[in-house]
Amino acid sequence: MLDALTLATGVAALLLAAWCGWAAYRDQPTKDWHFIGMAVVTLLTLVQLVVGVVQLARGEEPEQGTVIFVAYLLGSFACVPAAGFMSLAERTRWGSITVAASGVVLAVLEVRLYDIWKG
C-alpha cells in the first residue's frame, strides 16, 4: 500500500470530521459543500481500493492476510457515503454529527489498514 495515500486519506477523514463537527456545533445540517468534501474523501478511499487490489494482483501480500485487507478496504470505502446518505434524511445538526463520526471511524480504519499491510 502507498503510505502517502493512507496518510492523505486519514488526514482528509479527520478534516471532514472537524468540518462537520463545526457545522454541528453551529447547529447546522450537512450542506452542498460538505457533500463535496465527503465525495473527495470517498474518492480517496476508492483510489485506495483500486491501488490495493492492483497490488494484490501483482502478487504482494499484506502481513495480516488478504481477506482482512480487502474487508477493511471495502469498509473504509463504504464508511463515509453511508453516513452521508443518512444525513440527507436528517436535516438537523445530528446529520452533521453522524458524518463527523464517520470521519473519525474512517481515520481509525486507515490506521488499521496500515497495520494490516505492514504487520
Place this chain on the structure above:
Amino acid sequence: MTSGRAETTVTDQEPEQKPGGTRLIGGPGLLLVWLYGVMVVGAVSRSVYQIATEFDRAPLAYSLSAIAGVVYGFITYTLVRGGETARRAALVCCAAELAGVLTVGTWTLVDPSAFPDATVWSDYGMGYLFIPVLLPLTALYWLRKARPA
C-alpha cells in the same frame, strides 16, 4: 361523567394503538443507528472470519464476538423499525449488551488465560475506542427519553 371517563380511556390507549408512532432514528437516534451499524459490520465480519479460519485457537472469544454481533444486529433492526414494541425490545437488548460488555470486560481482565485472542468486548471494548461500553449507555438514555408521554 361517563363520557369524560371514556375519553380519558381512549387517550390512554392511543399510544398502544399506534405501534409505528415512536420514531427512533430521528436526531441523536441517527448517530446511534450509524454507530450500531458499524459495530454490526465490525463484530459480524470479524467473528465470521475468525470462526471460519481459526476457531480452535480461541473458541470462547470468537463465539462471544459472534453473539455480540447478533445482539448489535437486533438492536440496529429495532431502532430502524421504530414503534413502542421495538423500543422496549431495544431497551432489553441494550441492557443485555451492557451486562455483556461489563461481564466479558471484567472476565478478560481477571482471567486472561481463558482468552488466547481478543473479543469485541475484551477490556470493555478498548480495541474499539470503548464504543462497546459507551454505546449501550447512550442508547439506554435515548430510548428512555423516547418513551411516549
